[in-house]
Amino acid sequence: MIDIQLSERQEKIIDIVKANQPITSEEIAKRLSFTRATIRPDLAILTMSGILDARPKVGYFYSGREAMSFFTNQINSMKVSDIKSLPIVVDEQTTLYDAIVTLFLEDVGSIYVTSEGFLTGVVSRKDFLKNSIGGVDLNKIPVGVIMTRMPNIVTITPEDSIIDAAVKIMEHQVDSLPVIEETVINNKHGYKVIGKISKTNIVRVFVDLCKNN
Amino acid sequence: MIDIQLSERQEKIIDIVKANQPITSEEIAKRLSFTRATIRPDLAILTMSGILDARPKVGYFYSGREAMSFFTNQINSMKVSDIKSLPIVVDEQTTLYDAIVTLFLEDVGSIYVTSEGFLTGVVSRKDFLKNSIGGVDLNKIPVGVIMTRMPNIVTITPEDSIIDAAVKIMEHQVDSLPVIEETVINNKHGYKVIGKISKTNIVRVFVDLCKNN
Incomplete structure (x- = not known):
C-alpha cells in the first residue's frame, strides 16, 4: 500500500471529469492541451485509487467517493x-x-x-x-x-x-x-x-x- | 493524498529494479514482455510514491525507502x-x-x-x-x-x-x-x-x- 500526493494536473483532471462526465481521455487531453500519452499515467493513478471510474467505450466518471486513506479504510x-x-x-x-x-x-x-x-x-x-x-x-x-x-x-x-x-x-x-x-x-x-x-x-x-x- | 494498492506487476517492477539498478524502462519492459507504453503508468506511480528514483539518461533506482502510509507519516x-x-x-x-x-x-x-x-x-x-x-x-x-x-x-x-x-x-x-x-x-x-x-x-x-x- 502506498501513498501519493495528487499533482495539480491530476486535481484538474478530477474537476474536468466531475463537470463533464462521461468524458473520454481524448477530450480530457484536449481540454488540458496535452497528448493522451502524457495524461495516461495520471488517469491510471486516478482510476487505481478509485477516484475515477473508467467504462470502456464510454469514458471516465467521477466515482463520488472521496479518496479514502488506507488508515481510514482499515x-x-x-x-x-x-x-x-x-x-x-x-x-x-x-x-x-x-x-x-x-x-x-x-x-x-x-x-x-x-x-x-x-x-x-x-x-x-x-x-x-x-x-x-x-x-x-x-x-x-x-x-x-x-x-x-x-x-x-x-x-x-x-x-x-x-x-x-x-x-x-x-x-x-x-x-x-x-x-x-x-x-x-x-x-x-x-x-x-x-x-x-x-x-x-x-x-x-x-x-x-x-x-x- | 490518496492510497493505492500496488499491483502484482508493480511489485515485479520493484524487484527487477532492486536487482538490476540502474535500469532503463526499455529493459524493464523487455524483462516483463510488455511494451514501454504499458508499464509507463506503473513507473509513474512508483516514482511518484518515492519507491523508485528516475535519473534522466541513466535509468531507474530503488530508493530504499519503504513506502510509508499517510497515517504513519502524520x-x-x-x-x-x-x-x-x-x-x-x-x-x-x-x-x-x-x-x-x-x-x-x-x-x-x-x-x-x-x-x-x-x-x-x-x-x-x-x-x-x-x-x-x-x-x-x-x-x-x-x-x-x-x-x-x-x-x-x-x-x-x-x-x-x-x-x-x-x-x-x-x-x-x-x-x-x-x-x-x-x-x-x-x-x-x-x-x-x-x-x-x-x-x-x-x-x-x-x-x-x-x-x-
Whole structure:
C-alpha cells in the first residue's frame, strides 16, 4: 500500500471529469492541451485509487467517493466485536466492598451491574472512591445504590465501528462502554452485556496500527 | 493524498529494479514482455510514491525507502508537546484527603507529586481507592507515603513521538505519563513536570485523525 500526493494536473483532471462526465481521455487531453500519452499515467493513478471510474467505450466518471486513506479504510472495517474485552459483571445486590475487591482482583476500571441477567448499571473506580471517603459502611451498601443506572448509560453494539466507540467515549467522557445485545429473558425485553470497550482497547488499536504501518 | 494498492506487476517492477539498478524502462519492459507504453503508468506511480528514483539518461533506482502510509507519516510527525495536557501537581506533604479532593475538582485520573519543584511521585485513583477502603485516616497520611516513587515512574519528554507515548502506556499498563524536562534548582539536578499524556489524549488523536481522513 502506498501513498501519493495528487499533482495539480491530476486535481484538474478530477474537476474536468466531475463537470463533464462521461468524458473520454481524448477530450480530457484536449481540454488540458496535452497528448493522451502524457495524461495516461495520471488517469491510471486516478482510476487505481478509485477516484475515477473508467467504462470502456464510454469514458471516465467521477466515482463520488472521496479518496479514502488506507488508515481510514482499515479503521472503518474494524468492528467493536473485533476488539472488545471481557466485561466484569456483578449483581445489583453485591456490596460496595465486594465490588471493589472484584475491581482490584480483575484489575479493571469499571464494573457492569446486572439484575436478572439484564444490564442495569455501571460503577466506576471514581464512584467507588467518592463513596469510600464519605465514611459509609462499604459492607452494607449494595452497588445498586451508587451506580449510574439505565437508561443513563452510554452503550455500544458489536456491529458498531470502533470509531463510533472512540467518539462516544470522548463525547460522554466515560472510561468504557458496555457492549450490549438485545435479549429476551422470561418474556422480558432488555439488554445483556457481552463485552467492554475501554480507552485501553482504543489505544491498543492505535499502537498496533502504528507498528504495522 | 490518496492510497493505492500496488499491483502484482508493480511489485515485479520493484524487484527487477532492486536487482538490476540502474535500469532503463526499455529493459524493464523487455524483462516483463510488455511494451514501454504499458508499464509507463506503473513507473509513474512508483516514482511518484518515492519507491523508485528516475535519473534522466541513466535509468531507474530503488530508493530504499519503504513506502510509508499517510497515517504513519502524520502520526510520526506528532510530538508529545503537540497534544499534552496540563498536569495536576501536589506537594508530597499534601494529605490523602486533600489530594483526593483535588482529583475530583480537577476531574483527573492521576496526580503528580513534587518536592522542592522536582517530580518525586505519581498517585492514581487506584492508589487512593486502595487506601480509602483500608480504614486509614485520610487526613493524617501524606501522599508521599502511598505514591509510586521515582525512579519507578514511567515518564516521557516533549520531543518524543506520541507513538512512543502510546507504546509506553500500553507496555507499562499506566493511565498517564508525566511529561518531564531536566532542570536545575538550587544546584540540584532533577526533573520538573511540564505536562501529562493520558489514554484520553491518545484516544482524542485517534478520533481527530479518523474524522479528518
